[in-house]
Amino acid sequence: MFDVFLCYNWDDKPWADELHAALTALHVRVFQDDKDIPHGDTLDPALLKALLGAHMLVPLISPTFHESASCRRELHTALTAAYHLEAGSTERVMPVTWRVRPSRLRPKQLKRPRLLSRESHDVAQQAAIIAGKLARLKVADDRRFGDAPRHPDPVWYPHFLPGNKQFFGRAEVLWDLHEALLIKGKPGNQGHPVVSVRGQGGQGKTALCEQYARWFSQDHPGGVFVLRLGGSDRSRHTDPETVLSQFRLQLRPIAARLGVPPAGIAEKLADGMPYLWILDDVPSTVDEAVLDQLFAPTANGKTLVTTRGRLAKRVSVEIDLEPLDTRTGLTLLTSIRPAPEEERAAAQEIVERLGQHALGLTLAAGLTTAPGFAGYVRLRDDLMSGEHDSLEMAAHMADELPLGYAKSFSSIITRSYATLSDAGREVLAAVSVLGAAPIPLELVHDLVSTAEPGFAELSRRGLAGDLGHDVFTVHALVARAARLLFPGTYRRRLHDRACEVLGDSLEATRDEFQQLRAMSLHLPHVVALASTPEWLTGRLEWHMLNEAGRAQNELGDTKAALHSFEVLHAQTERSPDTDEDIRTAVLVGLGAAYFGQGNYTKAERVQRESVTRLSHLYGEGHPDTLQAKENLANTLSGLTEYEAAVQLLTEVYRARRDSMGKTDRLTLIALNNLVIATRHCRSHHLALRLALHAWTMWHRAAGPDMPQTLECVENIGNALWYLGRPTEAADTYQYVAQRRGAVLGPKHPDTLDAEENARVAREQTHWPVYADRLRVQGPDHPDTLRTLWRLVRGNGAQGGGEQGEPVPIEVDLGEVRLDGDQADLLSEIIVMAVEWQDAQVARYGPDDPHALRASMVLAHALAAADQYDGQIEDALTIIQESRDGLAEAAARTPDTVEPYDLEIAEILHHWMVRLAGQEPRY
Numbered sequence: 024m025f026d027v028f029l030c031y032n033w034d035d036k037p038w039a040d041e042l043h044a045a046l047t048a049l050h051v052r053v054f055q056d057d058k059d060i061p062h063g064d065t066l067d068p069a070l071l072k073a074l075l076g077a078h079m080l081v082p083l084i085s086p087t088f089h090e091s092a093s094c095r096r097e098l099h100t101a102l103t104a105a106y107h108l109e110a111g112s113t114e115r116v117m118p119v120t121w122r123v124r125p126s127r128l129r130p131k132q133l134k135r136p137r138l139l140s141r142e143s144h145d146v147a148q149q150a151a152i153i154a155g156k157l158a159r160l161k162v163a164d165d166r167r168f169g170d171a172p173r174h175p176d177p178v179w180y181p182h183f184l185p186g187n188k189q190f191f192g193r194a195e196v197l198w199d200l201h202e203a204l205l206i207k208g209k210p211g212n213q214g215h216p217v218v219s220v221r222g223q224g225g226q227g228k229t230a231l232c233e234q235y236a237r238w239f240s241q242d243h244p245g246g247v248f249v250l251r252l253g254g255s256d257r258s259r260h261t262d263p264e265t266v267l268s269q270f271r272l273q274l275r276p277i278a279a280r281l282g283v284p285p286a287g288i289a290e291k292l293a294d295g296m297p298y299l300w301i302l303d304d305v306p307s308t309v310d311e312a313v314l315d316q317l318f319a320p321t322a323n324g325k326t327l328v329t330t331r332g333r334l335a336k337r338v339s340v341e342i343d344l345e346p347l348d349t350r351t352g353l354t355l356l357t358s359i360r361p362a363p364e365e366e367r368a369a370a371q372e373i374v375e376r377l378g379q380h381a382l383g384l385t386l387a388a389g390l391t392t393a394p395g396f397a398g399y400v401r402l403r404d405d406l407m408s409g410e411h412d413s414l415e416m417a418a419h420m421a422d423e424l425p426l427g428y429a430k431s432f433s434s435i436i437t438r439s440y441a442t443l444s445d446a447g448r449e450v451l452a453a454v455s456v457l458g459a460a461p462i463p464l465e466l467v468h469d470l471v472s473t474a475e476p477g478f479a480e481l482s483r484r485g486l487a488g489d490l491g492h493d494v495f496t497v498h499a500l501v502a503r504a505a506r507l508l509f510p511g512t513y514r515r516r517l518h519d520r521a522c523e524v525l526g527d528s529l530e531a532t533r534d535e536f537q538q539l540r541a542m543s544l545h546l547p548h549v550v551a552l553a554s555t556p557e558w559l560t561g562r563l564e565w566h567m568l569n570e571a572g573r574a575q576n577e578l579g580d581t582k583a584a585l586h587s588f589e590v591l592h593a594q595t596e597r598s599p600d601t602d603e604d605i606r607t608a609v610l611v612g613l614g615a616a617y618f619g620q621g622n623y624t625k626a627e628r629v630q631r632e633s634v635t636r637l638s639h640l641y642g643e644g645h646p647d648t649l650q651a652k653e654n655l656a657n658t659l660s661g662l663t664e665y666e667a668a669v670q671l672l673t674e675v676y677r678a679r680r681d682s683m684g685k686t687d688r689l690t691l692i693a694l695n696n697l698v699i700a701t702r703h704c705r706s707h708h709l710a711l712r713l714a715l716h717a718w719t720m721w722h723r724a725a726g727p728d729m730p731q732t733l734e735c736v737e738n739i740g741n742a743l744w745y746l747g748r749p750t751e752a753a754d755t756y757q758y759v760a761q762r763r764g765a766v767l768g769p770k771h772p773d774t775l776d777a778e779e780n781a782r783v784a785r786e787q788t789h790w791p792v793y794a795d796r797l798r799v800q801g802p803d804h805p806d807t808l809r810t811l812w813r814l815v816r817g818n819g820a821q822g823g824g825e826q827g828e829p830v831p832i833e834v835d836l837g838e839v840r841l842d843g844d845q846a847d848l849l850s851e852i853i854v855m856a857v858e859w860q861d862a863q864v865a866r867y868g869p870d871d872p873h874a875l876r877a878s879m880v881l882a883h884a885l886a887a888a889d890q891y892d893g894q895i896e897d898a899l900t901i902i903q904e905s906r907d908g909l910a911e912a913a914a915r916t917p918d919t920v921e922p923y924d925l926e927i928a929e930i931l932h933h934w935m936v937r938l939a940g941q942e943p944r945y
Contacts, residue, residue, distance in 0.1 A: 024167070025054040026157055028077040030098060032091045035083050038121070038141070042083070045150035051157060074100060075169030078115065079157055084128065085121045089195075092350050099194035102132060103238065104171035108164070110241070115168070117156055119149055130198030177240040177247040177299075181276035182492045184249065189358055189385055189485070190234045192351030193227075196342065200235045201242070203340035204325045217318055217337070219305075219328040222344035224255055224423045224500045225382030225432075228329035229303050231344065235327070236299055243325065245298030248277055250317075253459025253547070254306030255331055255423075255499040263313045265550055266306060268575075268583040269460065270317055275543040275578070284579070284768030286799035289320035300326045304459065304499070307332025312937060346379035346425065355384045357399075360391035366399040373403050377435065378428040382485075382498060386435045389484035393442040409434035416507050423500060436504045439484055448509075450477030451486065454497045455505035456518040458551030463544045464493035469524045470517055494544065506557075515558060522552050522563040529570035534688070539574055546571060553590065560594045565605065568594075569612055579771060581619035588616040607636040611651050618654065621805035623661040630655040644682070646689075649675045653693055656700065661805075665703040672697040686724045688731075691717060695731060698738045702745065711742035728766050730773070733759050737777055744784055753784035770799050772806060779810060789814040790876075794923035797930045803887055811887075812848055815855045815880055849888040856881040872912050872919045878905040879928055886935045899935045906932050 027046060031039045039055060046053045054073045070093070074080065080101035088094055098116070105115040118133045121141035128134055139149055176186075203218040220228045236247040250273040252266065271285065278285040281292075292298060300319035305328050314337050319326045328334065334341060347355065352374040353367075362370040377383040390402060413433035421429040443451065449471040454462055468474040478495050481487035488496045506514065525545055532539035549571040553564045572587035588609070595601045595609050610633045617626035634655055637648040656671035676697050679690040694717045702710035718735035725732055740755030760777035767774055779792040793814050796807040860877040867873045878901050886898035906928035913920040 024052070025073060025077045026052045026079065026161075027153065028054045028074050028080045028097070028101070029083070030080055030094055030101075031083040032085065032087045032094055034087045035085050035121075038083055038085075038146075041146045042081075042119075042149060045146050046153060049150055049154040051150075051154050070097065071100070075104070076167055078160060078165075078167055079153070080105075080116050080168070081153055082116065082118050082133075083121070084118050084123050084133070086123060088123075089129065095194065099130075099198070101168055102130070102198065104168040106239075107171040107174050107241070108166060108168070115160065117153060119144075119153075129195050131202040132198050174238065174240050177236050177243060178245075179236075180246050180248045181280050182490065182494065184233060184247075185489060185491055186237065187230055187234060189355060189388065190227075190230050191354045191358070192347055193231060193234075196231060196344065197235050197238055199342055200231075200327070201239055203342065204242075204327070215319060215322050215324055215326065216339045217326040217328065218340045218342065219330055219334045219338045220342050220344055221330050221333065223331060223425060225380055225498060226344050226346065227381035228344055230381070232301050232303070232327050232329055236301065243297050243299040245292065245296035245323065247299045247301065249301045249303060250274070250277075251303045251459075251461055251496065252305055252317075253499070254304045254309065255459070263310050264582070264586040266309060266313055267316065268550065268580070268586055269547050271580050271583055272460075272543060272547050275540070278768075279540065284770045284799075286579075286772075287768065287770035289798060290770070292319075292324060293321040295323070297323050297325070300324045302326065302328045305330040305332075305334075309334075311337055347381055347384070349374055349379060352377075352379040352384055355381070356388050357391075359388050360396070362399050369403045370399040373399065373406065376403075376406065376428075376431045378425045378431070380425060380428060380432060382500060383428070383432045383435050385485035386439050389486065390435070390439060390442065392483050405438060406431065406434045409438055413437045416504060419507055420500070420504065423503070432500075433504070436501065437508070439486060440505075440508050443484070444476075444480060446473035446477040447480035447484070447486075448477075449473045450481060451497075451501075451505050452509045452514060453517050453521075454487070454495075455502055455509060456514055456521055456552065456555075458548045459497075459499050459502065460547035460551075461490055461494045461496050461544060462548075464495065466521075466524070466545055466548065469528075470520050511557070518552060518555070518558065519563055521548070522567045525549055525552065526563065526567035526570050529567070529574050532574060539577060542574070543578070546574065549587070550590075553594075560598065561600055562605070565591055565595060565609070569609070572612055572616060576616065576619050581616070585616040585620050588613045603636065603640060607633060607640065608647070610636070611647070611654065614651075614658070615654055618658050618661065621661075623658050626658045627655065627662065630658055644678050649678055649693075650689075653696060657696055660696075660700050660703060663703075665700055668700040669697065669704055672700055686720055688724070691720050691724065692731060694720070695734050695738065698735075699741075702738070702741055705745075707742050707745040711739065711746065714738040714742055728762055730763075730767070733762055733766075733773075733777075737780070740780060740784075744780075749784045753781050756781035756784055770795060772800060775799065776806070779813070783813065786817075789817060790921065790923060790927075794927050797927060802883060802931055802934045808848060808852070808887060811880060811883060812852050812855075815852055815859055815884075818859055818877070849884060852884040853881075853888060856884045870908055870912070872909060872921075872924065875905045875908045875912070876924065878902075879931060882935070883931055886931075886938060889938070895935060895938050899932075899939055902928065902932045902935055 029039050029043060036057070043053050043055045054077060056070060056073075074097060080097065082088065082094070082098050101116050102113050105113040108115065113132050116133065117139065118128070118135070119139040119141060120128070125134055125138055139152060141149070144152065200218060200220070204216045220232060222228055233249070236243070240247075250270060252269050252273070254266070274285045274288060278288055281288060283291045298319070302317050305314070305317070307330055309330075309332070314334065328338065346352075349371070353371060356362075356370055356374055373387055374384065377387065387402070387406075390396065396402070413430060416433040416437065417429040420433055424432050440448070440451070450467060450473060453467050453470045453474075457466070464474055464478060467478070471477065478487055478489070481497075482489045482495070486497065486501050488498075490496055525548065528542060528545065529539075532542060549567055553560060553568050568587050568591040572584045572591065575581075575587060576584035592609050592613050595605055610629055614626050614629035614633055617623075617629060630651060633651040634648065637645065637651050641648055652671050653675045656668040656675070659665075659668040659671070672693060676690065676693040679687060679693055683690050694713065698710055698713045698717055701713060714735055718732065718739060721729065721732040721735050736755060737759045740752045740759065743749075743755060744752035756777050760774055760781055763771060763774040763777055775792055775795050778795075779789065781787075782789060782792060789810060793807075793810050796804070796810045800807050856877070860874070860881045863871075863874040863877040882898040882901035882905065885894055885901070889895055906925070909920055909924050909928055913925060
């Protein structure tokens with residue numbers, strides 16, 4: 024057992040000898056390898072034993088220190104042990120420098136406020152300072168490096184991620200990541216660090232970040248969240264909405280694991296421990312405004328990004344990942360099958376020919392598991408001879424690989440393909456037509472019969488990664504190569520089969536919400552299959568896109584649904600194979616998607632055209648025509664044209680009742696919508712009778728917790744409220760809120776509707792629901808604006824007192840020219856908000872939280888209206904001052920500020936900054 028372990032390059036042995044003697048004279052037990060290991064012993068095990076038995080490590084860092092692989096391993100072993108011994112501190116590692124500037128120290132964790140250097144301290148002084156540090160350390164904590172607890176595995180989301188047995192080296196980069204993620208306050212991050220790791224394809228960016236999460240697990244006790252965006256897959260479009268759609272789909276299994284809806288993730292994480300948010304494979308051309316939406320959603324998260332592009336303007340630190348060093352590359356290549364001494368030169372040549380490329384070496388290591396592997400000499404010769412046969416593939420891959428190494432990589436992957444069994448080839452062909460997102464085994468099993476053994480073989484060969492829970496991933500470079508290896512006709516058959524399977528599987532989830540949630544991992548592959556540039560799209564793709572849009576809408580992702588239908592509409596409009604039936608059916612879906620996004624004007628235009636076309640094609644009473652009429656009626660209700668809506672819905676209900684029966688699902692849906700429109704026409708007694716009848720029928724046909732049954736109960740509450748029975752209405756709404764919370768989730772928009780109605784009936788504050796709407800649906804969603812209207816109307820009567828200092832803006836309401844779907848609502852909100860803000864300032868003063876809250880909602884209304892030049896800037900001024908004032912009040916008198924105040928202010932501020940064409944700086 025030793026007190027101090029001396030770590031040095033052999034070039035510095037005289038210095039190490041002097042320091043050893045000086046420390047020994049001070050009764051410090053020092054380990055120095057040439058003095059304590061008998062000649063002929065194997066060094067590595069003895070070195071490790073000595074290091075783990077020491078209290079401290081003293082690295083003598085000179086310009087040649089890092090040239091020694093042994094020095095690097097000793098240093099990083101000690102740093103890691105110290106980190107886990109002392110909850111992140113590495114003071115047990117005490118460097119002494121010579122001719123190395125502090126700014127050039129690596130890793131940066133070695134920097135100390137008072138760094139020992141040979142230039143300013145002679146050997147005696149060095150020894151005295153080290154001995155003093157040792158004495159203090161032993162009094163405070165007498166443990167040794169070997170006493171460090173094994174770092175626990177992180178908690179992975181959405182699923183447990185198995186360890187990577189083929190990760191080697193790069194300790195310095197891991198420490199660089201650790202240091203970079205401690206940095207805050209740079210442009211592009213929102214109060215928490217954002218670090219990007221960039222490099223060419225296959226360099227090991229993903230593996231590095233996942234290894235960092237394991238190595239420094241105690242930094243993120245709240246968990247590690249991995250979102251795989253597949254941005255380097257060139258078969259996919261990377262327009263903003265596609266990227267956001269993929270991101271939202273990746274959130275779904277995370278939300279399910281957390282036990283919340285996707286919109287509730289931020290709220291769940293905000294109250295928890297620090298966590299790590301890994302955005303894997305962000306597209307290199309991602310829009311900056313989109314990128315900001317992908318970062319960790321709360322301030323206690325750290326964001327780690329992998330990408331092939333440059334994101335320097337949007338991140339705290341950008342780290343360029345270089346190829347592996349030669350020694351590490353050799354370790355990776357021989358990790359499965361060690362190279363005999365006589366074959367090490369051949370193995371070394373393989374490493375060099377592949378340019379130390381991590382994926383290439385992983386694939387080469389996988390080849391050593393192939394039947395009939397004849398050694399590294401034969402492997403080297405096969406790869407060299409195969410380079411000529413791989414010229415065509417190399418030409419296609421050259422732009423994605425380090426300069427000059429495309430032929431070697433292509434030879435490796437061609438050789439890997441040639442040695443696969445039929446099962447492995449079938450699965451590789453199947454995944455080549457899918458997207459870069461995680462691939463469920465179940466999906467591939469529907470395409471080929473050999474899914475399980477095939478994936479097992481691909482995983483052994485390094486061609487696929489096993490994410491656990493029967494989910495796999497395939498690197499974009501492997502998938503791209505596979506598209507070149509398999510005949511186009513074979514891949515087309517697999518592509519068509521995948522479209523058919525996905526379309527039919529999604530169609531089967533109609534009215535099966537839990538089954539639909541379980542298919543969320545399938546949805547990312549819809550976009551890849553429907554937008555591949557290899558083949559023209561047709562009915563299979565259109566059916567799949569149509570079902571995907573419907574599924575996304577039911578899952579609450581209305582933006583993704585609209586995107587799917589817009590893609591579908593564009594494809595069918597330009598295809599010569601589209602007939603009038605298809606175009607009309609697509610218009611029906613597109614109109615419903617516009618309605619789901621609250622764009623009633625566009626929805627009405629599209630839906631009127633749909634009704635006209637369907638009436639001409641099939642007749643007025645055809646089921647498809649009736650569905651289009653029902654959609655149009657709902658949109659008319661949204662546009663407050665209630666009498667026209669009632670007339671249409673009455674026609675639809677009677678037609679369905681007579682042709683399909685009273686208890687048919689579509690008949691009952693029409694009845695529900697008729698109840699809502701009737702209530703808006705102020706026929707409240709009739710609405711109550713219809714709602715009770717609808718509830719009886721739905722309860723009998725579908726059970727108490729079906730969304731449509733609960734909608735009936737909510738309609739009963741609405742009727743009770745308008746009939747002047749608020750207590751009964753409140754109890755009814757609360758029942759609906761509880762049941763929807765259990766079925767759909769507590770933050771689902773429909774749950775929030777019922778919760779808000781209950782608050783109205785009980786005359787409770789709307790602030791909590793307003794905050795939830797902002798988090799879940801955003802500041803410009805129609806539901807949020809209606810909640811804002813209720814909030815202002817419920818508070819606007821308060822006022823009195825003396826006139827206070829006015830808000831630094833003058834709004835001439837006569838110049839506000841409002842139009843659009845929400846024009847009347849926004850106009851009314853602005854008038855009420857100005858009055859409320861004036862009253863609150865007069866009563867409490869401009870700096871009181873009551874007045875600042877009123878200013879926030881005034882800013883929201885002005886920004887949402889945006890009807891005169893400079894209105895966004897005026898709103899931004901108000902929200903900035905409100906946010907700053909609330910922050911000061913929270914620090915000064917915390918009891919006067921509600922928990923949601925600052926979050927509301929920050930959400931609104933971020934939104935308005937983007938409306939102004941800027942980017943948030945916190």
